Amino acid sequence: MAQSNRRKQPTIEREHALHLLKEMLRIRRLEEKCVELYTAAKIRGFVHLYIGEEAVAVGTMQALEPEDNIVATYREHGHALARGVSANAIMAEMYGKLEGCSRGRGGSMHLFDAATRFYGGNAIVGGGLPLAVGLALADKIAGRPQLTACFFGEGAVAEGEFHESLNLAALWNLPVLFCCENNLYAMGTALSRSESETDICLKAAAFEIPAWPVDGMDVVAVEGATRRAATAVRGGGGPHFLEYRTYRFRAHSMYDPELYRDKQEVAEWKKRDPIPNLLERLKQQNLSQEEDWTRMEAEVAREIEQSVEFAEAGKWEPVEELTRFVYSEAPTDVQGSKFNVQSPRPTP
Amino acid sequence: MSTEMIKTTYREAIRAAIRDAMLRDERVFLMGEDVGRYGGCFAVSKGLLDEFGPERIRDTPLSESAFVGAGIGAAMGGVRPIVEIMTVNFSLLALDQIVNNAATILHMSGGQFNIPLVIRMTTGAGRQLAAQHSHSLEGWYAHIPGIKVLTPATLEDARGMLWPALEDPDPVLIFENGLLYNMEGELAADAGPVDISKAAIRRPGQHISLITYGGTLFKTLAAADELARDGIDAEVVDLRILRPLDTEMIVDSVTRTHRAVIIDEGWRSGSISAEIMARIMENAFYELDAPVARVCSVEVPMPYPKHLEDAAIPQVPAIVAASRRVVTGHE
Numbered sequence: 001m002a003q004s005n006r007r008k009q010p011t012i013e014r015e016h017a018l019h020l021l022k023e024m025l026r027i028r029r030l031e032e033k034c035v036e037l038y039t040a041a042k043i044r045g046f047v048h049l050y051i052g053e054e055a056v057a058v059g060t061m062q063a064l065e066p067e068d069n070i071v072a073t074y075r076e077h078g079h080a081l082a083r084g085v086s087a088n089a090i091m092a093e094m095y096g097k098l099e100g101c102s103r104g105r106g107g108s109m110h111l112f113d114a115a116t117r118f119y120g121g122n123a124i125v126g127g128g129l130p131l132a133v134g135l136a137l138a139d140k141i142a143g144r145p146q147l148t149a150c151f152f153g154e155g156a157v158a159e160g161e162f163h164e165s166l167n168l169a170a171l172w173n174l175p176v177l178f179c180c181e182n183n184l185y186a187m188g189t190a191l192s193r194s195e196s197e198t199d200i201c202l203k204a205a206a207f208e209i210p211a212w213p214v215d216g217m218d219v220v221a222v223e224g225a226t227r228r229a230a231t232a233v234r235g236g237g238g239p240h241f242l243e244y245r246t247y248r249f250r251a252h253s254m255y256d257p258e259l260y261r262d263k264q265e266v267a268e269w270k271k272r273d274p275i276p277n278l279l280e281r282l283k284q285q286n287l288s289q290e291e292d293w294t295r296m297e298a299e300v301a302r303e304i305e306q307s308v309e310f311a312e313a314g315k316w317e318p319v320e321e322l323t324r325f326v327y328s329e330a331p332t333d334v335q336g337s338k339f340n341v342q343s344p345r346p347t348p
Numbered sequence: 349m350s351t352e353m354i355k356t357t358y359r360e361a362i363r364a365a366i367r368d369a370m371l372r373d374e375r376v377f378l379m380g381e382d383v384g385r386y387g388g389c390f391a392v393s394k395g396l397l398d399e400f401g402p403e404r405i406r407d408t409p410l411s412e413s414a415f416v417g418a419g420i421g422a423a424m425g426g427v428r429p430i431v432e433i434m435t436v437n438f439s440l441l442a443l444d445q446i447v448n449n450a451a452t453i454l455h456m457s458g459g460q461f462n463i464p465l466v467i468r469m470t471t472g473a474g475r476q477l478a479a480q481h482s483h484s485l486e487g488w489y490a491h492i493p494g495i496k497v498l499t500p501a502t503l504e505d506a507r508g509m510l511w512p513a514l515e516d517p518d519p520v521l522i523f524e525n526g527l528l529y530n531m532e533g534e535l536a537a538d539a540g541p542v543d544i545s546k547a548a549i550r551r552p553g554q555h556i557s558l559i560t561y562g563g564t565l566f567k568t569l570a571a572a573d574e575l576a577r578d579g580i581d582a583e584v585v586d587l588r589i590l591r592p593l594d595t596e597m598i599v600d601s602v603t604r605t606h607r608a609v610i611i612d613e614g615w616r617s618g619s620i621s622a623e624i625m626a627r628i629m630e631n632a633f634y635e636l637d638a639p640v641a642r643v644c645s646v647e648v649p650m651p652y653p654k655h656l657e658d659a660a661i662p663q664v665p666a667i668v669a670a671s672r673r674v675v676t677g678h679e
């Protein structure tokens with residue numbers, strides 16, 4: 001069958017396209033600011049940058065509803081921002097300030113936000129998957145229609161918790177959307193050096209979970225695939241699995257000399273940078289003018305600068321509060337809207 | 349004051365507690381390996397599947413990490429799971445979820461997400477189950493801030509600790525000593541929830557404090573009876589809760605008796621018994637008339653043959669001998 005070499009691209013509506021572009025740009029500039037602030041010793045600890053992978057978080061979040069739950073990894077700045085956690089709250093968290101989205105307790109790897117149902121920021125590879133299964137189980141028991149989106153890297157497929165969780169989600173037909181961000185390297189270990197079977201979708205298929213790969217460098221493709229999967233999950237179709245094929249342009253963390261991959265490979269992937277590629281595509285389709293980009297850059301720069309000012313002006317949690325929240329301070333049922341069922345009291 | 353008493357067992361008391369919790373709150377459900385069709389590895393949940401159905405008495409695959417983690421997620425999602433793990437040894441397969449998630453998320457999230465989860469598991473030796481089904485690691489769990497550790501020994505506690513554990517907004521681990529399941533006794537027909545914040549004095553005495561919990565409580569009470577025949581009046585303190593430890597009651601007792609022996613089926617190195625000794629030293633050093641002693645399990649993996657297993661865990665004669673030594677300076 002004769003096929004055109006020219007890639008067929010779906011047309012996108014201008015406002016939505018600019019929104020996608022801006023969301024990716026916000027993540028890119030936030031991450032670049034993190035590098036700067038890390039060098040300036042304003043941010044400490046482990047910091048894992050999302051540069052190169054922005055299309056995955058941005059595209060995925062378009063398909064999620066406010067009631068859905070998100071479980072993310074330690075490379076989650078982008079997910080939090082795209083989900084609606086403010087740049088201020090994220091930056092303050094990186095600073096370790098009280099105004100941070102986790103009160104400064106978690107730092108870069110542990111962004112939490114109840115308002116957007118963002119359940120971390122989990123820094124044990126694979127450890128978030130059982131939590132996602134449980135959140136989905138609670139929704140199923142309560143008869144709520146939402147799904148739980150669970151992000152993890154391809155490194156997590158080597159963990160037992162990955163297999164246990166996929167099995168449980170499939171066995172109980174739970175509304176989990178498994179979002180595997182395959183950036184080819186688990187820290188410094190290439191997929192082919194750690195897995196006997198490198199086709200990740202096959203692993204999901206072994207649990208009878210519908211799974212398919214997605215071009216993770218194309219935000220429109222990510223959004224489309226995620227919508228399709230999310231619709232199936234919401235329709236009672238049980239867990240679905242997407243493998244987003246992506247690439248991290250920067251080092252694993254701030255302590256990574258990148259001895260495990262060659263510069264040519266990085267350069268090749270950078271040609272597929274989701275941000276300039278989308279911009280170029282919009283220009284070709286006459287959906288964007290140069291001034292859109294200029295305006296967007298200025299708005300994002302202002303937002304990120306303001307987040308730094310916000311974090312700088314933030315307060316340190318008083319040392320006297322160190323032991324707060326080891327245990328709860330208030331009865332569960334009055335603590336938040338998520339616990340809206342009154343617990344019956346014991347009869348005397 | 350007279351209450352109707354019924355004959356029951358520790359196993360039945362726990363089953364009654366689960367049943368009661370399920371009836372009180374429709375958010376409560378039980379999940380674990382073989383809790384449903386099989387009726388529970390130790391028959392604790394026998395009959396509950398018929399009454400409550402498979403959604404609420406939920407059999408799981410042999411995936412401790414996933415179903416414990418799912419319990420954490422479900423608890424965050426607003427339901428009230430009781431997760432059963434067959435034995436404390438198997439709980440090691442779920443340590444990541446218990447230690448890295450259940451115990452940390454409230455603090456790490458700045459107080460945003462609490463985990464109202466209850467995990468029940470069997471602990472202890474004495475049933476010739478050898479070195480992978482018999483250990484007493486509850487003291488280990490008591491090391492971890494963010495979780496609570498309950499060790500019901502009496503029928504009242506077996507019946508009464510579950511509901512307050514479920515009402516607790518944070519993760520609670522309940523350790524059921526396997527030797528106690530068949531223990532028979534009388535329990536008030538209307539027995540219900542008990543306090544889960546304080547230790548209890550099970551036998552008042554004035555000469556020595558015998559501090560223990562769980563499976564060794566009854567051996568300790570038997571030892572106290574034997575000591576009484578020699579004129580030694582021992583007080584028996586049942587810790588009931590290993591975290592948070594009721595330091596006040598320990599110190600009060602020792603302050604009255606001036607002597608103490610700690611009886612713990614766990615190993616002694618780096619143990620809860622060591623912690624109790626440390627707290628006595630920190631808080632009641634000048635009250636002591638003799639060094640505090642311990643009767644713990646011998647530091648070996650639990651052997652299978654009965655005579656070796658008996659020799660490995662605390663027994664009445666050892667408790668009596670240690671107590672005599674502390675009181676009289678000789679055996």
